[in-house]
Amino acid sequence: MPVLSPLGLDPSHPFPKILNKSLNIVVVLTGTDAFGRAGHLAVVRAPRSLPRIIQLPESLGGTQNFVLLSAVLSTFVDELFPGMDVRGAYQFRVTRNSELVVDEEEVENLALALRDELVDRGYRPAVRLEIAHDCPKPIVQTLLQNFGLSDNAAYRIDGSVNLNRVIQVYDLVQRPDLKYPPMTPRVFKAPEGIFAAVARKDVLLHHPFDSFGTVLELIREAAVDSNVLAIKQTLYRTGKDSGIVEALIQAARNGKDVTVVVELRARFDEEANLGLADRLQDAGVQVVYGVVGYKTHAKMLLIVRREGRKLRRYVHLGTGNYHSGTARAYTDLSLITADADIGNDVHQLFQQLSGLASKRTLDCLLQSPFTLHSGLLQRIERETQLALEGRPGRIIAKMNALNEAQVIRALYAASQAGVRIDLIVRGACTLRPGVEGISDNIRVRSIVGRFLEHSRVYWFGNDGRPELFCASADWLERNLLRRVETCFPVLDDNLVQRIHREVLQNYLDDNLNAWELQADGHYRKCEPQPGQAPHSAQQALLEVL
Template sequence: MKSHMTRHTPANPPEARAPRRTAARATTREAAATSDAAAESLSDPGLYLNRELSQLDFNFRVLAQAEDATVPLLERLRYLCISCTNLDEFFEIRAATVRHAQDFEVPLPPDGLSPGTVLRRIHERTAELVDAQYQCWNDILRPALDDAGVRVLARETWNTRQRRWLRAVFREDILPVLSPLGLDPSHPFPKILNKSLNLVVVLKGKDAFGRSGHLAIVRAPRSLARIIRLPPRVSGGEHDFVFLSAMLSEFVEDLFPGMEVEGAYQFRVTRNSELILDEDEVENLALALRDELLGRGYLRAMRLEIAADCPEPIVRGLLQNFDLPENAVYRINGPVNLNRVIHVYNEVDRPELKFTPFQPRQLPGSDAMFDRIAAGDVLLHHPFDSFSPVLELLKQAAADPGVLAIKQTLYRTGRDSPIVEHLVQAARNGKDVTVVVELRARFDEEANLGLADRLQDAGVQVVYGVVGYKTHAKMLLVVRREGRRLRRYVHMGTGNYHSGTARAYTDLGLMTVDPDIGSDVHQIFQQISGLAPAIRLKRLLQSPFTLHAGVLSRIRREAQFAAAGRPARIVAKMNALNEPQVVRALYAASQAGVRIDLIVRGACTLRPGVPGVSDNIRVRSIVGRFLEHTRVYWFANDGAPETWCASADWLERNLLRRVETCFPILDPAVATRVREEALETYLADNTNAWELQPDGSYRELAPAAGEAPHSAQSALLARICG
């Protein structure tokens, strides 16, 4: 894989540094100066990778799964679609954020790259990714699918019978909902919805009013399926499909009777989708968000995808219309909405072409959840452990006469979530139910607005979080009367309360009756809902108050142990890493001799392996069957190790601008399980692991000579699910 960054050589190599003075001889001023100089050297922009470019490169690792012949064929198709969908979201959010920084002269990130430079590199790297995606589709997956009897038929391959049936479908089901628009002074260029399928059509001749044809736009409404399945009686194959874009291109002349179609070229625009609300000026967040959502699909354009054979003058006209630079256009050798082929994965029932199904492990005693949790801490490692105990806890709490109150945070839950049903039932049964619904969960805003309305209609007290801080913490609290005392039952997790993602993402959840944790969770809920002041927690770390400082202090503590000649180690797993102070602290710990292993799925701005700076740091990314979503921080702590799980990545937004929670694993047996299952087995992975190099590129790992292959996810499936 090509690198997009250059290797950094430290400005002051270790051998050029002055000898270290003893503490007895160093004055306070000298010590402070030395500390400032060290901090400044670790702020060198060359020591930092760019967050956006690092995030973009994650999609090459996803695409590699689509190219891997050992992965089941339809799963490879799914990975291709994921890489395409990820790229859409990248332009909607990350590239749009860089464009915003360019417009408003936002201070440069730690890597020192200007927004203009980052945007240029984004477009260069994206061009490589798009070429690789369509090469994978055209040259690898589509022929392999054909051989397996799953055909996505190109226009030139349609036989007479197929063409006749497709034309009938077009005329009966598609043409009536299309509204072509000829471009002239009375018909200006129409609004183009974000990520919608469109055709620009070149016409010749005159219409019924004597107007000479030139260009027209055909927009495909979202109501139309993007993939059409042909019946076996027509096609002769059981699994034959056609892209809607192919049908529009083939039969577009039906929309312009009496005129000649000289060309029809599909195109698609990706727009900024980041909603920005000035919450200080908003009296009702829900109403303001509803208004913002109405215009989201028509925000600033970020990227244009268009058919490869589209004439250059038309491309230039579209770029001008969307106010895009020339490097923001991507000429596509295939359907512009390639991610829509995921419909084929969903429609085709061919078990031999997909991953072997598995049954998550069920928790013994889950028919009596309160007794089960009271007997000892319960760890759930999803998707290997079933998510049903979380649902059971809520269900039983809703019906239990001893339960007085339920409090929960909801960030993403999915449609028709059983969690919502249980919360509604609890409220109807007279429980005091409070739910913190984060309305600003990206791309789930509309769903969460509906969820909040439904909960409020059932009598649930709904809180929209904290102004200026997204509530990303994953907490569930059940207050139960047991005899003369009240007992708090808590569930905390690294992932969302979403039954679907609990089958597809790796996450950890802890159920406990620890009184200190229960008290902390209760206080955090009071703080969120009651506008309470900062609180002193007994067990938990919380963003934006103590989590950032807590992480830094523990990294620095390991450095102090290493400097004193004691064993020191840090192992952490997360989705992304970019917080500058954390990166600097890790560099300093590495210089002190701390061995650091980071498992970072996506963006990572830290450069490992830089001589004299990060020699002791290794960074790896795992890409496999399940999306790695677990956040775990482990510190050796001079023989008294600490294990923490969290809702937060080591990102600026998570540590400083969100409400997050980080909870300790106190039970030694549970802590051992977390360390073994969430960390050690991933450090031993040599089949789904990629190692970050000093120059910012990733090297795919493979078993060494004589070494057995080891996939962490496969090992956990075998170990936990049997």
């Protein structure tokens, strides 16, 4: 209670500014205070220094019991208003528009403009009010009026207004029997060094089953290798205390030419990325803020190394961020290669991002916003033509979300031509599968398991000569048309077969953690059929560690 500052509402105490997504209690009062002022409404703001989940001591029921801070405040709020009669206390939270508005065509310094915008982000216009389900309608109307919201912006919540906080319980409860057992990822072993191993053949990492430490070790090795001349990398989200950032700083201090493309507009990481850019620049790293009007979402690392009298490019391309935290919780794919054509493509992409290079024709990679969208449409059309000619057309694709209209129309046309299409889409999907005469040959499933599915893989049958791509992009309008993204082929046949086996067929066989999208937009939980063995895709990958 000592850290709380209740605010009674009256002409001298107008409705306070409420910070975005902060927990608040609106209190209904009657009676008069010490100054004779009649009570009506008050607001109690919960400081962010207080835990939202409180573990009870043994004397109050045992350490396995928890209470929400909002419940404690509502129950004991009368202690903040001695002599007044508390008629009701209701939790609420307001969500504000967090989109930063910067006219990138006009500003001379994007970093400075973003810093100015971040100052006011917590108090931008409100877009949603979440309020306790039993709050009286007049109180709800008062809150809506103060926030400038219409009736349909109010969401009555029977429970916590921020369920995200409940994740704290996992760490507080000491019940190993209720938790997944710890896992130890595979570590890529290269006694001769990573560069020698990659020079011999491409390396594929399937995170989190394969350790992300291999990527970090690649950059660390480059930072101290006297033959490494230059390092170029994109950074979208890195997390706190990033080992990759430390390695890049060390490389710059060791005299390497280091260029980093930092995406300042990575939503909710803008402030962190501004600080990251400052640290890198202070160490002598050349920092580029990407391209005006296009978020740089591509995951690329290029290392230029002197080998004898030649220069060789080593490349890392991935489907996920250079973030050691998410690499332990998300499924993603990493390809490390010394292929000359891929290396040249990545070099040209960095030329576009850091300089003013014109649009180039790439040998291997597809890129947004130039060739990825059209490249996908061409490959879907190719499978469609194969089916129309009586040959098997086949498409399997895995992604986080799908909404791009032209791609969806092309998939419908392919289905009607007889192409068998399997889509593994974790999140939002605006395509409707199984609609008679339109999408009979399309199946869509989502896998929800221990790890968050994040890898993007596109497989095209190509009349018996399969093409397989991994990408940073989902099949969303923003990714295909308004972002800088990379889509890279896997050229090693053994790695193609491995990805098809582990990431595609394995997930199509899942009958424990899979949900199939129905023609009416609902999802149906998959279950083993009679005589069918239960199969979890993620568990199968864990069992071979």
